[in-house]
């Protein structure tokens with residue numbers, strides 16, 4: 001393999017959120033990866049640093065070219081050049097959408113368990129979270145369309161935040177599911193925010209379907225949030241964008257992003273993304289293979305050594321969703337216990353609401369040797385927990 005994902009990179013003492021933890025602890029929680037960014041990105045940033053001047057930055061046409069070509073070749077979807085607006089992150093874009101596209105007191109619908117920061121963007125601005133919980137049959141999640149429609153039909157529901165692919169359950173929504181969501185949202189006058197930040201982290205051979213590519217209805221009633229930050233591990237560079245085919249929606253969002261002051265790039269945000277989307281494909285494919293092999297190792301380990309924990313089958317993201325319901329119905333306690341007894345730091349499922357209290361989330365974007373250490377800690381921690389229970 002031309003890229004060495006086995007290399008252990010020291011992240012302590014680098015002001016890393018993930019690694020700013022106690023000595024001996026092992027963090028597999030927040031969604032960033034322990035791999036260095038692709039060499040082409042490092043090179044682009046080195047060149048930028050060599051220039052030595054870090055003044056204000058514009059968004060050039062080359063940035064749009066890179067993005068449009070990537071979506072066309074990777075995802076067979078044509079993004080409109082005029083539809084793209086730079087923003088400093090997907091969370092800032094979602095907060096702007098909540099403020100600009102809804103009123104105080106409105107309902108914003110999410111499909112829980114789901115990325116926890118959606119709740120902040122909604123509740124911090126005085127809107128209500130309405131959960132249409134995903135149905136769980138003990139092995140897989142699906143959409144309860146009856147429940148979804150009932151909640152979209154509530155008079156105060158004006159916005160839905162879709163997560164595609166879905167964090168934390170790792171599902172890629174099908175064309176039929178997306179079309180149905182699009183039709184229901186139009187019928188009930190609900191705008192869709194499609195957060196597609198994990199779209200390039202599908203398992204090898206799996207493709208995601210952009211919401212806006214499904215139908216004109218979907219395209220014209222949505223804001224799609226996109227970024228290179230998850231797939232290329234550059235979240236700290238604060239570089240993302242939205243794609244909005246509908247002119248009226250785009251105008252509102254453009255005004256909102258500008259007045260929230262989240263529409264201007266820092267000195268590294270553009271060069272890194274151009275490098276990623278023009279030259280990063282080979283690295284990304286190698287990474288996807290490595291993550292899949294880590295995922296397979298976890299599946300085998302759990303089956304062999306820890307059958308009380310069930311891994312939810314997923315098709316995307318490096319975040320694994322572990323069903324611990326045979327052990328506990330309160331994984332917050334279990335998460336703290338594992339951290340205290342073994343140093344293994346996973347995310348507690350209750351943060352994602354829905355039935356998350358039965359789950360732990362594990363970030364497997366790390367060298368396999370680190371993952372092996374984590375799995376040994378998990379096994380030891382669960383054994384101790386069961387003894388003490």
Ligand SMILES: Cc1ncc(COP(=O)(O)O)c(C=O)c1O
Nearest residue numbers: 031089090091092115167197240
């Ligand atoms: C679904 C989802 N959206 C957004 C983000 C964060 O996006 P940003 O760092 O661009 O604000 C994450 C990070 O894990 C995520 O999982």
